[in-house]
Every structure is written in structure tokens, then in C-alpha cells.
Amino acid sequence: MKTSRFHLSTMKETPADAEIVxxxxxxxxxxxxxxxxxxxxxxxxxxxxxxxxxxxxxxxxNRAGALELLMPAVQPAELWQESGRWEQYGPELLRLKDxxxxxxxxxxxxEEVITDLFRREVKSYKQLPLNFYQIQxxxxxxxxxxxxxxxxxxxxMKDAYSFHxxxxxxxxxxxxxxxxYSRIFDRFGLDYRPVAADSGAIGGNTSHEFHVLxxxxxxxxxxxDGSDYAANVEMAEAICEQKxxxxxxxxxxxxxxxxxxxxxxxxxxxxxxxxxxxxxxxRGDPGEDGNGPELVALCLRGDHELNAVxxxxxxxxxxxxxxxxxxxxxxVIGCDIGSIGPVGLNLPVIADRCAAALADFVCGANENxxxxxxxxxxxxxxxxxVADIRNVVEGDPSPDGKGRLGILRGIEVGxxxxxxxxxxxxxxxEVLDENGKARTVTMGCYGIGxxxxxxxxxxxxxxxxxxxxxxxxxxxTLAICPINYxxxxxxxxxxxxxxxxxxxxxxxALLDDRPLxxxxxxxxxxxxxxxxxxxxxxxxxxxxNFEYKGRSDExxxxxxxxxxxxxxxxxxx
RNA sequence: CGGGGUGUAGCGCAGCCUGGUAGCGCAACUGCUUUGGGAGCAGUGGGUCGGGGGUUCGAAUCCCUCCACCCCGACCA
Numbered sequence: 001m002k003t004s005r006f007h008l009s010t011m012k013e014t015p016a017d018a019e020i021v022x023x024x025x026x027x028x029x030x031x032x033x034x035x036x037x038x039x040x041x042x043x044x045x046x047x048x049x050x051x052x053x054x055x056x057x058x059x060x061x062n063r064a065g066a067l068e069l070l071m072p073a074v075q076p077a078e079l080w081q082e083s084g085r086w087e088q089y090g091p092e093l094l095r096l097k098d099x100x101x102x103x104x105x106x107x108x109x110x111e112e113v114i115t116d117l118f119r120r121e122v123k124s125y126k127q128l129p130l131n132f133y134q135i136q137x138x139x140x141x142x143x144x145x146x147x148x149x150x151x152x153x154x155x156x157m158k159d160a161y162s163f164h165x166x167x168x169x170x171x172x173x174x175x176x177x178x179x180x181y182s183r184i185f186d187r188f189g190l191d192y193r194p195v196a197a198d199s200g201a202i203g204g205n206t207s208h209e210f211h212v213l214x215x216x217x218x219x220x221x222x223x224x225d226g227s228d229y230a231a232n233v234e235m236a237e238a239i240c241e242q243k244x245x246x247x248x249x250x251x252x253x254x255x256x257x258x259x260x261x262x263x264x265x266x267x268x269x270x271x272x273x274x275x276x277x278x279x280x281x282x283r284g285d286p287g288e289d290g291n292g293p294e295l296v297a298l299c300l301r302g303d304h305e306l307n308a309v310x311x312x313x314x315x316x317x318x319x320x321x322x323x324x325x326x327x328x329x330x331x332v333i334g335c336d337i338g339s340i341g342p343v344g345l346n347l348p349v350i351a352d353r354c355a356a357a358l359a360d361f362v363c364g365a366n367e368n369x370x371x372x373x374x375x376x377x378x379x380x381x382x383x384x385x386v387a388d389i390r391n392v393v394e395g396d397p398s399p400d401g402k403g404r405l406g407i408l409r410g411i412e413v414g415x416x417x418x419x420x421x422x423x424x425x426x427x428x429x430e431v432l433d434e435n436g437k438a439r440t441v442t443m444g445c446y447g448i449g450x451x452x453x454x455x456x457x458x459x460x461x462x463x464x465x466x467x468x469x470x471x472x473x474x475x476x477t478l479a480i481c482p483i484n485y486x487x488x489x490x491x492x493x494x495x496x497x498x499x500x501x502x503x504x505x506x507x508x509a510l511l512d513d514r515p516l517x518x519x520x521x522x523x524x525x526x527x528x529x530x531x532x533x534x535x536x537x538x539x540x541x542x543x544x545n546f547e548y549k550g551r552s553d554e555x556x557x558x559x560x561x562x563x564x565x566x567x568x569x570x571x572x573x
Numbered sequence: 574c575g576g577g578g579u580g581u582a583g584c585g586c587a588g589c590c591u592g593g594u595a596g597c598g599c600a601a602c603u604g605c606u607u608u609g610g611g612a613g614c615a616g617u618g619g620g621u622c623g624g625g626g627g628u629u630c631g632a633a634u635c636c637c638u639c640c641a642c643c644c645c646g647a648c649c650a
Contacts, residue, residue, distance in 0.1 A: 028584095262650080279650060535609080
């Protein structure tokens with residue numbers, strides 16, 4: 001490809017509304033253009049990368065025995081009503097009506113459609129297991145689309161759905177998918193981690209997320225330095241090593257005017273946050289009979305953070321988690337937030353393991369401007385119910401007992417999940433077993449955010465000059481930069497001949513034949529992240545050399561012209 | 574949805590407070606010079622100042638309204 005025939009559309013300045021580096025670089029490099037909120041056009045340069053991601057995904061899915069198909073983006077409401085998700089899904093589901101007034105949605109995912117297909121197509125256990133996948137455009141009407149294609153409303157996803165007669169078969173395919181995903185992310189050349197994710201009510205290791213590691217990632221993942229344990233912070237179990245000490249202090253009330261936060265209380269009393277207890281008041285779950293608690297108190301050590309996912313799984317707590325409002329708290333407890341504590345509190349009290357292990361701690365006195373010191377469970381107030389309700393922090397022991405936890409940030413690009421019979425039961429997807437009896441099948445589903453992978457690769461691999469593509473994802477693998485292409489016949493001949501050779505060899509080479517000065521040419525090739533660069537100039541040719549530089553090399557090197565083809569082959573292999 | 578902010582040329586911005594008919598840099602186009610790290614000079618084109626309404630002799634500027642976009646959003650006890 002020659003730049004003069006490729007719509008290379010780079011920008012020197014960063015568009016003001018792009019917040020994160022991948023979004024900025026994708027705009028500056030001319031990979032994408034915004035059409036409306038959360039909707040993007042992929043320009044030729046960006047599409048080349050997207051297609052490379054797709055190709056690797058497709059090859060590895062095929063290798064793992066999955067079968068590609070393609071389902072419609074628009075889906076009839078009846079299927080969603082059948083699964084119950086027409087009501088459950090909420091405003092993220094884009095709904096529309098056709099000219100006859102029939103209701104449809106634009107698919108955010110395809111469990112209903114694939115399950116419907118399956119029940120019409122497959123009748124016998126002999127046809128199982130089956131694993132279908134597609135690479136297709138999805139639409140989710142996000143509350144707040146942002147970060148370019150990282151969190152777009154319309155995006156490209158690979159979604160796969162497997163069908164099985166029993167749990168063992170599902171587990172085998174699940175393991176195959178785990179292996180295939182690992183191969184896919186290995187081939188991308190990205191630094192990634194599979195992590196255990198919310199395993200839900202079924203129990204066991206039924207879900208893994210694949211995260212591309214990047215400091216800007218939206219998810220926190222916890223991993224052990226002593227084993228291969230890795231889990232989303234949302235679900236990583238927080239263990240308390242400390243044993244509660246004996247009380248050594250009496251309980252006292254102290255004046256703490258204007259001290260509302262843990263930080264302010266600690267500064268005032270000269271204590272570390274680890275010696276304090278904070279009390280959060282959340283809405284209770286009224287339960288089926290309506291006799292559940294209206295409010296519930298959750299106690300954490302002062303330096304810890306509440307984990308909402310864990311908290312809302314508690315039977316007393318309303319899901320989704322809702323903090324009580326200030327007015328409500330004042331009417332029930334009689335003080336403002338900032339002065340609440342569990343002593344004498346007429347609410348169910350649930351303490352995190354570490355909060356329950358405190359002795360002689362400081363907490364709010366349920367009276368504005370006052371705190372209690374030297375408080376001890378069992379002596380000054382009843383023993384609390386104990387639960388794991390905090391986020392793990394750096395240095396916590398690993399839940400598998402091996403090593404300590406570190407925290408990394410990641411971008412979720414893949415998710416594999418054992419669905420069970422949620423959809424197959426609701427939609428009566430059954431096959432006949434060996435006894436001729438109808439059996440409901442069990443399902444797995446497996447997603448990869450194809451367009452998000454592109455953004456995540458950039459988040460992980462860039463410098464102040466632009467993108468640094470891993471070889472497998474680069475839109476072009478080799479940039480040919482001739483200096484004075486339009487003036488020097490020798491340079492032009494050499495560059496054209498080499499370019500032609502590259503095409504024969506199947507090398508994605510980009511020849512920059514624009515009449516630009518070298519600096520401008522180099523800057524563009526670095527911005528779009530081409531991994532290898534070859535320069536031809538009169539000066540070099542006269543000395544019998546060409547110049548080579550890898551995208552992340554410090555300096556360029558001069559290489560003898562005779563070695564050109566062998567040298568390039570070596571670099572690309 | 575709530576809070577905050579921004580809409581002026583393809584991109585980045587100034588002008589608005591204190592009304593007087595729109596400007597800078599980059600990009601684009603033409604010509605000449607230049608050619609190893611985003612060249613120089615000269616010239617050219619491109620804007621119903623987000624839309625609508627109002628005030629005024631006169632509105633990018635003041636007022637009202639709608640729209641779009643961006644950011645933040647219970648970890649506080």
C-alpha cells in the first residue's frame with residue numbers, strides 16, 4: 001500500500017473531548033471518527049486492526065471446534081418476553097417498533113436467539129455438544145458511553161454459546177474455551193490475566209474474565225504473589241489475620257467537633273485509621289413478608305472500603321445496594337452521618353471480619369460532635385454478625401493460603417461463563433436422551449470485546465509519540481520511508497522495488513510516497529504505530545546502506561543493502 | 574437521572590464581562606525555495622459564531638428556550 005492511495009488522516013493536535021490515551025491516539029492516527037455519542041465509524045486504518053483481531057479470534061475459535069454463524073442484530077420482542085428479559089433488562093435495551101407496530105430490540109447479546117435456533121434445529125443428544133459463535137455488532141444503550149470504542153454503545157463482539165446434555169460436557173467445553181482464550185490473547189501479544197469472576201449461586205469456578213493489564217483499566221484485579229490465584233476485586237475474599245486482643249481501655253466519650261470523616265477524627269485524636277471503626281447505614285431488604293429491617297448498619301475498619309457486590313448478597317441488605325439518605329438516618333438514629341457508631345444502635349449490625357477483630361477502637365457516638373474511644377465488642381455492645389464485606393487491599397493474604405495479594409488494574413476484554421439452564425429451561429430447549437426422554441440442555445457462553453481489544457492494546461502499548469502495535473495487531477507491519485522520493489530516481493527505484501517485493505512476500509508494507517520532509521513522515525509512521533521502519537536515502541544508497549529502526553528502538557541502525565531482504569525477513573519472523 | 578462545564582473554519586483556541594457586522598495557530602489549496610526528525614516565504618479558499626425566540630438602530634457578545642457534546646456522581650459515617 002502507498003500512503004498516496006490510502007486515506008491516511010492524522011492529526012497533530014489532540015481533540016479536546018478525548019479523555020484517555022487510546023481514544024486520543026485512535027482519533028489522531030485516523031482510525032476512528034465519532035458519528036454520535038457512543039457510535040464510531042472505523043476508517044480504513046482502524047478497520048485493518050479490527051480485522052486482524054477478528055481473524056485471530058476466528059482461527060482460534062475454529063481450532064477449538066466452535067462453529068461460526070451469523071444472527072440478526074434486530075430481534076423480536078417475543079423471544080425476550082419468553083426469557084423474561086424484556087422486563088428485566090431495562091433501558092440499556094434499545095427497543096423499537098416496525099411499521100406494523102411489532103416490537104423489536106437491537107441485540108445487546110444473543111442468548112434468546114441462539115436458544116430459539118437450537119430448539120428448532122437440534123433434537124437428539126447425539127448432536128451434542130455444540131458450540132456456535134459469531135462476530136457481530138452489538139448495541140447497548142449505556143447510561144454514559146465514554147472513552148471512544150472502549151465503552152461505546154455500538155461495538156463488535158465475538159459471542160459464543162455452547163449446548164450440553166450434562167455438566168461434565170459443559171465443563172470440558174468451558175476448559176477448551178479457557179485454553180482458546182489464552183491462545184488468542186497470547187497471539188495478540190498483550191499482557192493479560194484470566195481472573196476468577198463472580199461465580200454466582202451455582203458455585204464453583206463457573207466464570208472467568210480475561211483482563212488486559214493497563215494502569216488506566218476500570219477494573220481492579222487481585223492476584224497472589226505465591227500462586228496463580230487471580231480474581232476480580234469485586235469477589236476476591238478478604239481474610240483477616242489479626243486476632244482480637246483483650247480490652248485494655250475503658251470506653252469514654254470524647255468531643256470531636258467538626259470531625260466527620262475518619263481522616264479528621266484520626267487527625268484530631270492522633271490515631272491511625274486502623275484503630276477506628278466506620279459505620280455505614282444501608283437500606284435493608286424488606287423480604288417477602290415485609291418484616292425485614294428497614295435499615296442495616298455495616299461496620300468496617302476505618303482504612304477499609306465497602307465492597308458493594310459482597311454487601312448486597314447479605315440476606316438483610318437490599319439489592320442493589322442503596323445507602324440510606326441523610327434525612328432518614330437523622331430520624332432513626334438522631335445524628336448526622338459522620339457521627340454514627342454501632343454502640344447502642346437499634347439496628348442489625350454486620351461487621352466485616354477485620355472490624356470484628358478490633359479491640360479498644362474508636363467509633364461515632366450517635367450524637368453529633370462526639371465519638372467513643374476504647375470500645376470493645378462483647379463488653380460495650382453485643383457481638384456483631386460477622387461477614388466479608390470489604391475490598392481486599394494490597395498485602396492481604398491470598399484466599400488460597402499461598403502468598404499475598406497485589407492489586408493490578410485491568411480492562412475486561414473477555415468473559416467465559418457457565419450459564420446452566422437459565423435460558424434453556426425458560427425457552428424449553430430440549431433434546432431426547434438415550435432413553436428417548438426429553439432433557440433440558442445446559443449452556444455456556446463466551447464473549448470477547450473485539451473492538452475493545454483494539455483500544456485496550458493501545459492503552460497498554462504506547463509512548464509520547466503514538467501507538468506501539470504488537471506485530472499481530474499492527475495495521476501495517478513495515479513502513480518504507482524514502483527520502484526525496486519525488487526527486488531522486490535512485491531512491492524511488494529502490495523503494496518501489498522493495499515495496500513490490502514485500503507485497504509478493506505477503507508483508508503488510510506501507511510505502512510513504514508523499515512529498516514530505518523526513519521528520520513529518522517519521523512522525524506519522526510512529527503515531528500510527530508501525531512496528532518496523534526502513535529508510536532509503538541518496539546518502540545511504542551511495543554508501544550501500546539502508547536504515548532500519550524498530551518502533552520502540554532507541555536508535556536506528558545502518559545495514560548493508562545486500563542484506564535488505566534477509567534482514568527484513570529475520571525481523572518479521 | 575442529578576450536579577458541573579463546553580458549543581466560534583477539519584483540529585486546537587481567542588473574542589463574550591464592557592453589543593458596532595469575526596480572528597489566531599495547525600491543517601487544506603496555489604506558487605517559489607527547501608529536503609535526515611512535524612520547513613520558509615508569498616498568496617488563496619473555507620464560518621447562517623449549535624438551533625429557535627426575545628431585547629436593541631444593531632447580538633458571537635445580553636435574556637429566554639431547546640439541542641448536542643464532555644466531565645463528575647453513595648466508599649461519607
